[in-house]
Amino acid sequence: MPTLSTYAFAAASFLAAASVASPTPAKDPSIITKVAVRTAASTTAISKSNQLAAALSSFSAGLNSISAAVTVGQAILTQIVPAPGPTAIPQLQAELQNITTANDGDIFRSGAEIVLNGLAGGNYAQIANAYLIDSTTVNINLVQPTTSVYPNASSQDAPYSLSEAALRQAIYIPPGFTYGRIPPVIFLEGTAAFAGQNFGPNYGKLLTGSTFADPVYLNVPMRNLLDKQLAAEYTAYAVNYISGISGGNNVSTISWSAGSLDGQWALKYWPSTRAKMSNKICISPDYHGTIEAQSACPGVTTPECTPAIAQQNYNSSFIQTLRNNGGDSAYVPTTNVYSIFDQIVEPQEDPNASGFLNDARMVGVTNVELQSVCTAVLPGGEIYNTHEGVLYNALGYALAVDALTNGGPGQLSRVDVKGLCAQVATAGLSLTDIEATEALIPIAALAILAYEPKVAVEPPIMAYAQDVPAS
Structure with a gap:
């Protein structure tokens, strides 16, 4: 071994x-x-x-x-x-x-x-x-933003319950970061993962060194298994901080799974982030949670679970609060890519896919169910496009690049749909990268087993999120 x-x-x-x-x-x-x-x-x-x-x-x-x-x-x-x-x-x-x-x-x-x-x-x-560098949760980030981002970047923002030191140290900025010369992209990890291991073998590898995306990794402590309201605090701070040290330039986020929930909650309750974001790109998101949430807590006595997974139960209090008052619609240009073969998030099939987001604010949303575009016959829609498999899907990556380079959500009309659907995986990834990406699920499962303390009910909704009007 x-x-x-x-x-x-x-x-x-x-x-x-x-x-x-x-x-x-x-x-x-x-x-x-x-x-x-x-x-x-x-x-x-x-x-x-x-x-x-x-x-x-x-x-x-x-x-x-x-x-x-x-x-x-x-x-x-x-x-x-x-x-x-x-x-x-x-x-x-x-x-x-x-x-x-x-x-x-x-x-x-x-x-x-x-x-x-x-x-x-x-x-x-x-x-x-x-796993060990890009996934670091304790980082020393000495550069100060040009404008204050803590205790708030706007009087409309929800209050932070975490210290600025705690929020800032979760951000891993690679040594080659250009501080705004190349548009920053913040990676937001899924449940039971760190951003480095989540994106290092796929989007991180592909975007590093590009002229249109400068990767940064947000590593929420406890592998994003803690209260998602706290995860959203890390996300909101990261958006404002990275923009603040990048000459005030906008940032984009690329998230997997529950990282999309963190981003959506942050946009809803920290309005200052909306003007700082160019794109929200989401892979296998679960804006409506999943009916499989409880089964994602193996080896523990029902209903004990981790806080984050309890909050991702379909129609949990957290999910209902997020979706109420316009939270089921995008706040910034958003690209969502998901698969009916998702074994973690269900339902994930249009028109009721958990990964689907509305566009009441007319900011621009592209929702792509892979099988509706590629069919389940072509490689881009085949059964290996699972929850983690979408991370190496060629069409999904092309839409992300399209969004980052053209502004607004990724557009199917601007990419080679036929050619991309015929690809087994994104060009530039190796078999090793695929295996490392697939490793996210079993290692996450073991992390869930190890997490303590387990909870019997989801964390209560914080005061700032109670009875908030639509905005």
Whole structure:
């Protein structure tokens, strides 16, 4: 089994080279020393469906026993998931044994296999960077915005309950950030993920070095499993802060799954963010939550769950509050891309897709159900376009680029729909990138198991969000 062991020298050089103006991860370097650089890198482009099928099937070929699954699951918790406490590992062992006994092919077993196989011998250095550098939650960002953004950027904004120090340190700004010379793009992670691991192997890789998008990673503590109202605070602050250190230029956000909820709540209750955003691009969003939310909390006694997942129950108080008074319509130009084969967010099929957003304010919204455009026959609409699979879908990425380069939401009329629907995955991604993206689901599942304290009910709606008129 690969260990996280020899990345220290590269990581140390990376940190030492960062300028004072760039954020410096405050993470203990001893954690980074556990990461190994795999020398047998694979950058195989994906041009045929059987290549992708082979990559996905590797998730189910590598473990011969439940005990191995438990061992690797334990490694995931101790090396990737924040320290779960002394009682979590025995509990995890019992849960994994129960789960894998019931279903040898489930996502927990897959997650163990991913780590065991070292991402199938792929470019582990890139993935290690995404997990341990881009995903840092404690960053030192010394650059001050040109105008004050805390305690509020506007008198209409909701009050922050978190300190500015806490809000700012969650923002990871890569050393090459141009501070507005290239339009900033903030990545907002989904549930049980950090933005680095969420986007590093896909959109982050593709956009880094481009002339139209300068990536920044917002890593909400506790892998975005905490109260989503707090996650929205991090989001609102990040939008205003990054704009403020970028010469006042607008930013865009690219979100996956529940990161889209964080962004929508922030836009609703922090109106100052609306004038600072050019585009909101959402991959597999769940503006209406999901009927699968409770089943996303495996291994715990119903109805115990994590705060964020409890809030994503279909028609939860959080969801109803968000959608009331115009929250089911866009506040800024928005592009939503989703798939009927989403195994996490349901329903996700038009006209009742959870990822669908209205446009009452006429700001411009593009809602794209992949199968309605590509059909379920072409690769761009096939069954591997799951919750995480949309992250490497070629049409989805093209619409994001179209929005970022042309302004307003992405337009199908401006992209090569036929050609993109025929692609198995976005050009520029390798089989390794696909596997790393697929790893989001099983590792998230283990993070959910490790999260403490569990909750029996969703967090109460904060006072500022009660009885707010439409705006």
